[in-house]
Amino acid sequence: MSLIVQKYGGTSVGDLVRIQKVARRVADTYDKGHDLVVVLSAMSGVTDHLLQMAEVITDTPDRRELDVLVATGEQQTVALLAIALKNLGYKAQSLLGFQAEIKTDSSWSNARIVTINPDRMKALLAQKTIVIVAGFQGVDPKGNVTTLGRGGSDTSAVAVAAAVGADVCEIYTDVKGVYTADPNVVPKARMLKTVTHDVMLEMADHGAKVLQIRSVEFAKKFNVPVHVRSSFCEEEGTMIVSENQDMERTVVAGVTSSKKEARVTITKVPDQPGVASKLFAAVAEIGVSVDMIIQNTRSGNLTDITFTVPRADYKRTLEVVKKVASAIGAESVAGDENIATVSITGVGMRTNRGVAAKMFETLAENGVNIMMISTSEIRITCAIEEKFADQATRALHTAFGLDE
């Protein structure tokens, strides 16, 4: 007997028929003797519909109230699933964010979970009741309703799993698991049986869309095994586990790409202490997070600074950077909105030399110019022209032996 957290996404609970199928699946798991907490998203499309209602009133709806509005989507699915399960004769009870005591900060629309008090959930589990928790939502210290951002139900599920001490957190989605690359881009992509928290974190951070990155951070921090699988079939999916477990030891686990990047370059910056900090402090102040940074020294105490930001933040970043550039006496500011990144990630990279060389070689053979490079212990990312992103992804997938 295990304690299992199951999370079902928007397509899995997309209509009343599907909700009843989820109820059946939950009931089957319960019948095997497991204790169960189920975390749900809103029906697919509902969150967007609610956001559109607010947008009819104004382009800039108050963000506290927007969270109150969109939180109703998950409230409806948890009630409906509880009704379906009770109708099948099972003990079940829904809990909203405030009832499950999912405490967050007050960053409306993008709140972070701070603590979860598992007492009420544990008391229900002790009575063999199936606990159904509204994903995506929480309450801040003053009891205001908050939401966790797109994909936030993944994070709810993993955080709940950590709080109740679940044996596994199953994420039911519309794909079969985590793939070596996006199957839409790389037809030969394979599903991974296992992947480490670290690798998943890097992949999620560099273009893989299967899980919200915060959910993986939680899984890693609290060492929660996560099972990503499809709600439309019975097959096992991908297990995301901590590193010390037995697993496939390929050098590179996956190739990811992101087309949501933009690049900003400031030329002929006087190379003095404090200049870079002025620049990046100004960018941080408007809430933009910088990803890659390179600095090329020119002759005569001048330097060029180039960095990438999310494309959505490009225009306001440019405005701020232009002001700073003139203040510090730089020559000019240029940028490019059509930047992509392509990344290879894998724990095997730590001990395997020549991986970077092979990546650069592969890109060169494909005529892809590398603009910037960033690395971690288990990842190498190259910024390239967006038009090459898919081709580069496929080439790297083949080069590192990932093709099926």
Add this chain to the structure above:
Amino acid sequence: MSLIVQKYGGTSVGDLVRIQKVARRVADTYDKGHDLVVVLSAMSGVTDHLLQMAEVITDTPDRRELDVLVATGEQQTVALLAIALKNLGYKAQSLLGFQAEIKTDSSWSNARIVTINPDRMKALLAQKTIVIVAGFQGVDPKGNVTTLGRGGSDTSAVAVAAAVGADVCEIYTDVKGVYTADPNVVPKARMLKTVTHDVMLEMADHGAKVLQIRSVEFAKKFNVPVHVRSSFCEEEGTMIVSENQDMERTVVAGVTSSKKEARVTITKVPDQPGVASKLFAAVAEIGVSVDMIIQNTRSGNLTDITFTVPRADYKRTLEVVKKVASAIGAESVAGDENIATVSITGVGMRTNRGVAAKMFETLAENGVNIMMISTSEIRITCAIEEKFADQATRALHTAFGLDE
């Protein structure tokens, strides 16, 4: 400067355009310098739509979860109104049942408000923030979501008005006020400028649909002046006030009728102590509330007992009564689902003799047979055949000088 509670019903917030109109109306009141708490219903049709979703899954949805489901309707309107008001530049904040600390019992779908902690509302008012409270919903002592039954937002509004000590509770609805009779039945019905809590209570209890009866009970208990008015025009509506205020002193304030009654008769009941209590205890046990009761003594220690119940409860009442009848040795049980009541209500009836006689005379003149009679200090109700209900209402309206 007053402290005003305004409640807007489902048609007043029926779509996004109307919600913006409500925002404008609220803003106008605020601009006059008043402190404001706004209580909202769900958009008209939304509660029914949510109930239908549950009914797709099962005819007997779990009632705790049904409350979680339908409470989302009000959550959406309060968020949308707050968004609209903030967009107009006003300070506004929505509060859900748990946030406004509207504490109820645990009677799902029909909960009663036990207490309201006004602290958070008062703190917001002190900051000149417009407080927007979700009507119809509360939380029970364990923090479960509850709803107050059809028309419950009226009760929310009056209870909130009592809790914060409002000068007036304005109920905005789709009619102009409280009428001397249902204008759909009596074209000559007049709007009342004022009516006492007591009279309104009797009228609501005997067929007037304009307010949920519990809201009037609250208004009477806490002496909250209630102003029933239309959200579609600026005219003043009906003030519901305590009796000691200056007001119209007509004998009869209004004529109401209810077509939702049924009658049960048990014949030849042995006239022994304890027989009636056995009968009505059994009916009470299945949660049915009995309205009128008459007992006719026959010869030979036998008696007939007749009583009325809500038509929706007729069938299950009949079942129970048949069992009791055979247990106590009564002869037979008969019933009639097509019973109506017609009532006249008015504070003037206390001191005015001949009112009852005039009522019976009027009904007789119209060929209407009176089956049962019940009275209070300020009301007389007659049970009649349903087919005579509208005619009787019009005749009484004319007889007591209420025609316009």
